[in-house]
Amino acid sequence: xxxxxxxxxxxxxxxxxxxxxxxxxxxxxxxxxxxxxxxxxxxxxxxxxxxxxxxxxxxxxxxxxxxxxxxxxxxxxxxxxxxxxxxxxxxxxxxxxxxxxxxxxxxxxxxxxxxxxxxxxxxxxxxxxxxxxxxxxxxxxxxxxxxxxxxxxxxxxxxxxxxxxxxxxxxxxxxxxxxxxxxxxxxxxxxxxxxxxxxxxxxxxxxxxxxxxxxxxxxxxxxxxxxxxxxxxxxxxxxxxxxxxxxxxxxxxxxxxxxxxxxxxxxxxxxxxxxxxxxxxxxxxxxxxxxxxxxxxxxxxxxxxxxxxxxxxxxxxxxxxxxxxxxxxxxxxxxxxxxxxxxxxxxxxxxxxxxxxxxxxxxxxxxxxxxxxxxxxxxxxxxxxxxxxxxxxxxxxxxxxxxxxxxxxxxxxxxxxxxxxxxxxxxxxxxxxxxxxxxxxxxxxxxxxxxxxxxxxxxxxxxxxxxxxxxxxxxxxxxxxxxxxxxxxxxxxxxxxxxxxxxxxxxxxxxxxxxxxxxxxxxxxxxxxxxxxxxxxxxxxxxxxx
Ligand code: FAD
Numbered sequence: 231x232x233x234x235x236x237x238x239x240x241x242x243x244x245x246x247x248x249x250x251x252x253x254x255x256x257x258x259x260x261x262x263x264x265x266x267x268x269x270x271x272x273x274x275x276x277x278x279x280x281x282x283x284x285x286x287x288x289x290x291x292x293x294x295x296x297x298x299x300x301x302x303x304x305x306x307x308x309x310x311x312x313x314x315x316x317x318x319x320x321x322x323x324x325x326x327x328x329x330x331x332x333x334x335x336x337x338x339x340x341x342x343x344x345x346x347x348x349x350x351x352x353x354x355x356x357x358x359x360x361x362x363x364x365x366x367x368x369x370x371x372x373x374x375x376x377x378x379x380x381x382x383x384x385x386x387x388x389x390x391x392x393x394x395x396x397x398x399x400x401x402x403x404x405x406x407x408x409x410x411x412x413x414x415x416x417x418x419x420x421x422x423x424x425x426x427x428x429x430x431x432x433x434x435x436x437x438x439x440x441x442x443x444x445x446x447x448x449x450x451x452x453x454x455x456x457x458x459x460x461x462x463x464x465x466x467x468x469x470x471x472x473x474x475x476x477x478x479x480x481x482x483x484x485x486x487x488x489x490x491x492x493x494x495x496x497x498x499x500x501x502x503x504x505x506x507x508x509x510x511x512x513x514x515x516x517x518x519x520x521x522x523x524x525x526x527x528x529x530x531x532x533x534x535x536x537x538x539x540x541x542x543x544x545x546x547x548x549x550x551x552x553x554x555x556x557x558x559x560x561x562x563x564x565x566x567x568x569x570x571x572x573x574x575x576x577x578x579x580x581x582x583x584x585x586x587x588x589x590x591x592x593x594x595x596x597x598x599x600x601x602x603x604x605x606x607x608x609x610x611x612x613x614x615x616x617x618x619x620x621x622x623x624x625x626x627x628x629x630x631x632x633x634x635x636x637x638x639x640x641x642x643x644x645x646x647x648x649x650x651x652x653x654x655x656x657x658x659x660x661x662x663x664x665x666x667x668x669x670x671x672x673x674x675x676x677x678x679x680x681x682x683x684x685x686x687x688x689x690x691x692x693x694x695x696x697x698x699x700x701x702x703x704x705x706x707x708x709x710x711x712x713x714x715x716x717x718x719x720x721x722x723x724x725x726x727x728x729x730x731x732x733x734x735x736x737x738x739x740x741x742x743x744x745x746x747x748x749x750x751x752x753x754x755x756x757x758x759x760x761x762x763x764x765x766x767x768x769x770x771x772x773x774x775x776x
Contacts, residue, residue, distance in 0.1 A: 280396025588767025
């Protein structure tokens with residue numbers, strides 16, 4: 231019988247092991263992990279820190295005993311693989327009882343990623359903790375329970391946001407520090423500002439565009455020093471500034487890597503014969519841009535691990551592992567924010583021409599109680615293909631993202647989004663669902679029915695065009711762009727001469743609150759011979775983007 235050895239017993243590794251057993255009852259399947267736990271819910275760790283998941287036991291989805299009983303897996307914890315000999319087909323594991331050399335017929339590498347530890351003075355203070363393992367979460371939870379009052383979270387990516395939210399919910403004073411211009415850097419700035427506002431509402435002090443330069447350990451507490459001079463006292467520090475593949479052992483064995491990530495083919499095969507790899511440690515190809523980098527997300531890791539087992543045991547029929555779309559979501563207080571596919575920066579870096587649209591529809595019929603806005607950003611290619619989407623809001627964000635993620639995987643276009651039949655009754659959606667509306671708006675832009683201008687064009691617009699604000703007089707009075715002419719959209723048809731006089735030959739750039747009324751006004755203006763464009767997402771997007 232075949233002996234399959236798996237290194238790393240969590241997402242990708244345990245998925246591979248479990249699938250392998252279901253495909254082959256006779257194989258010997260050994261899973262090695264350096265930690266005390268396997269099959270733990272890494273994604274749940276932040277929620278134990280804050281106490282929302284009260285018991286750490288809930289994070290242990292399986293144990294070596296349960297895995298032996300259900301799947302006859304030979305799971306060996308505290309086995310740190312320190313060497314791979316691909317010629318001899320062995321790995322060597324460091325264990326509490328000394329080194330063990332284990333032979334394999336097929337080897338699956340699923341070592342995941344390590345938290346990046348920037349080389350800052352004081353970073354090794356015991357109060358600085360990363361959040362990767364169950365013991366990390368238990369330790370942080372213990373400090374919270376023991377009366378820690380002030381926390382500093384370094385890095386406002388997904389994990390940093392979750393940690394900050396949880397620490398604030400547990401009653402700590404939390405400061406969140408992000409080197410990039412805005413929190414959740416992969417999110418477009420116009421949505422990230424909503425996340426920042428919610429963090430602030432939760433009482434979290436947000437420090438953007440600055441980084442820690444040192445940690446000063448002290449007897450009572452540490453002080454985190456920022457590049458902008460701020461000094462933040464901290465009873466605990468969560469370090470979440472990114473991850474890198476945990477592959478040094480395998481690189482030393484000669485496996486092909488790119489910037490530390492293991493190179494695999496579409497079936498998870500590495501450059502070494504008999505060795506497969508999956509998860510956070512491998513290079514993945516972006517489904518939209520073709521960019522090559524690891525995608526450190528649980529869904530792709532679990533699914534790729536499963537497919538690697540197929541590649542080993544059913545090579546003739548194994549399906550290729552698809553390029554990753556990269557869909558992610560986070561909850562911050564009452565807000566959900568997420569993204570799928572490529573963002574603007576990735577599209578620009580890949581040189582992919584695209585249109586971007588913004589809209590702010592209600593998550594369900596506006597007239598049904600409880601309506602709130604879903605703020606949507608959609609990037610579409612010149613050919614109409616959906617390239618990326620982002621969303622933020624209090625409700626209904628996850629389902630729109632999932633439909634859009636499905637659309638990207640399926641290669642759908644804006645017109646296909648118009649045609650989607652989506653679940654609708656007043657508590658759940660709208661007869662024109664936000665996803666349908668996004669498709670309609672994008673299709674209008676692509677066929678020229680709607681011409682947009684964007685927040686980024688503001689300086690140019692103010693210098694060269696008439697800004698026509700078609701909101702009500704009361705809305706206009708509350709705040710408006712300098713030099714704007716106010717003609718409510720309901721009065722526009724009767725007041726076109728006034729607009730023509732004010733424009734004095736300049737183009738007209740229309741704005742309203744969310745883009746809906748400006749679109750109507752734009753069509754009136756175009757029909758009357760004006761050079762017109764409508765502000766994408768209206769003042770809501772403009773204010774959030776600036
Ligand atoms: P891992 O699950 O990290 O497993 C790797 C295992 O290999 C580890 O147990 C490690 O100890 C072991 N190992 C490494 N090297 C060796 C060695 N040499 N010898 C023996 N054992 C070794 N993703 C999402 O999609 N959504 C989320 O909400 C989400 N939240 C997250 C929250 C946190 C706090 C963290 C840390 C991650 C989160 N993720 C989330 C990411 C997700 O957990 C990872 O993408 C996924 O676990 C990667 O799976 P993997 O199998 O590649 O690696």
